[in-house]
Amino acid sequence: MKYTVVFIFxxxxxxxxISTVISLVLGGLGASVGGVELIVIALVSAAGAFFISRPVARKLTR
Incomplete structure (x- = not known):
């Protein structure tokens, strides 16, 4: 159980x-990346990380 928390983190x-770098690149290219979009990107990436890391952690802890 300890490992799962570490992997999710x-x-x-x-x-x-990665999402911060992408948003910075988009902002550098002229696209307007506001605070709301940054929050949305962070939430989406956190959700994706959570769903991806659960099966990965299960495989590694077996």
Whole structure:
């Protein structure tokens, strides 16, 4: 159970970093990335990280 929490945390960190980089790149290219969009990207990435990390953690802990 301990490992699952660690993996979920790591996946959320990785996804949030990736989403931040993507939003910064889009902002640099001229697309308007507001605070609301950043929050939405962070929430989507956290949800994706949560759903992806659960089966991955199960496989690794077996």
């Amino acid at each position: 790591l996946f959320i960190v990785v996804f949030s970093v």
